[in-house]
Amino acid sequence: MRRRAPSGNRSSAATSADATDPFHDWNERAAVRGMPSLTDFVLDARGDELSGVRWLAFGAADELLSHPALGDLDLQTRNRLGAARLVHFLDDMALTEHRIVNVAAQRIAENRLRGHDVPEPLALDALKLYTDEGYHAYFTALAVGRIREAFGLAAYEGPSQKITGIEALVAEVPAPRRDMAWFLVGFVGETMVTKAIVDAMRSTAHSALQRLLLAHLEDEWVHARYFAHLFSRVWPTLAAQERADLGELLPRIMGAFHVRDPERIAHTLTDAGVPASARKTVLARQAPEEGQFARARHMGANTLQVMARCGVFRDEAVRGAFVRAGLIDRDGNLQGKSA
Ligand SMILES: [Fe+2]
Ligand SMILES: [Fe+2]
Numbered sequence: 001m002r003r004r005a006p007s008g009n010r011s012s013a014a015t016s017a018d019a020t021d022p023f024h025d026w027n028e029r030a031a032v033r034g035m036p037s038l039t040d041f042v043l044d045a046r047g048d049e050l051s052g053v054r055w056l057a058f059g060a061a062d063e064l065l066s067h068p069a070l071g072d073l074d075l076q077t078r079n080r081l082g083a084a085r086l087v088h089f090l091d092d093m094a095l096t097e098h099r100i101v102n103v104a105a106q107r108i109a110e111n112r113l114r115g116h117d118v119p120e121p122l123a124l125d126a127l128k129l130y131t132d133e134g135y136h137a138y139f140t141a142l143a144v145g146r147i148r149e150a151f152g153l154a155a156y157e158g159p160s161q162k163i164t165g166i167e168a169l170v171a172e173v174p175a176p177r178r179d180m181a182w183f184l185v186g187f188v189g190e191t192m193v194t195k196a197i198v199d200a201m202r203s204t205a206h207s208a209l210q211r212l213l214l215a216h217l218e219d220e221w222v223h224a225r226y227f228a229h230l231f232s233r234v235w236p237t238l239a240a241q242e243r244a245d246l247g248e249l250l251p252r253i254m255g256a257f258h259v260r261d262p263e264r265i266a267h268t269l270t271d272a273g274v275p276a277s278a279r280k281t282v283l284a285r286q287a288p289e290e291g292q293f294a295r296a297r298h299m300g301a302n303t304l305q306v307m308a309r310c311g312v313f314r315d316e317a318v319r320g321a322f323v324r325a326g327l328i329d330r331d332g333n334l335q336g337k338s339a
Helices: 036-040 075-109 120-151 161-172 175-202 207-237 240-256 262-272 276-283 292-299 301-309 316-325
Strands: none
Touching: 036 120, 036 207, 075 120, 075 161, 075 175, 075 262, 120 207, 161 175, 161 240, 161 262, 175 207, 175 240, 175 292, 175 301, 207 301, 240 292, 240 316, 262 276, 292 301
16 A cells, blocks of 8 residues: 655645654644545445445454354345444444544643653644644544444444443553553554554455545544654653553553454444344453454554554563563564464
């Protein structure tokens, strides 16, 4: 996948900027600056006419859709379930951007990491990221509305287990370190999201959806580089005790991004018209925390590599916390395992 070509009308500010700055060509390349048509997502058929079309399915890689109890669904229900699952995925992505990532971006933009080697221009860049996420959330929510409309799916009104869990985790951190905790949440989330988008792209052949996901992915590559760069500056500035405490928080943050949401799963299954017996079988084993670290390891290879590069695992207690969570092996091996 290649990034789209620059518009050719580069501002002098952009050309003179440091090319190692992940946001140096933001004016030309960010989706929010150059791709207003992402709000034109359309589905030109109704759900019934789309039965038999598998472009919304996540396939064998998706934990829910590959559940053995759902193997015998008729094609129409299976297709509807694919749409409902996609809506769940996109809803979760949009919510995470404005409720989680943008809280981290706010903290950085307010320069609350000054004193941790985050100079003002880098803090200012957080507002570019904030703007990107607002646009991603907007065009993603629009697409969700159109998919729901095509399939007659209901909106989910309940809370998100993931969002409330992450907020609760940060609330546990003593107030003086809460800004740093939000930064770490942003770092973890933004270095994991690209894999989630790539996986979603692999599962669909629908061109409008592909286009939307690709535009999002291109921005997220920039965001991942930005957060990885900030992390490499911030981590060495922390005192030993801070590194120990926040280092033990890191695996919990990684896990918190991958809790299951039984209520949301129940809504997805019911909305898709999955028969009660299959629903009951699936929901019998959906404990929120079960498997969360296996999923985090599978999705967080990039995050773990950045941490390793920055020396996070040199601290024995911190390394121990990651090993106990199953995010790295005892010998320090970071190789991802299948969730
Ligand atoms: Fe995003
Ligand atoms: Fe992002």
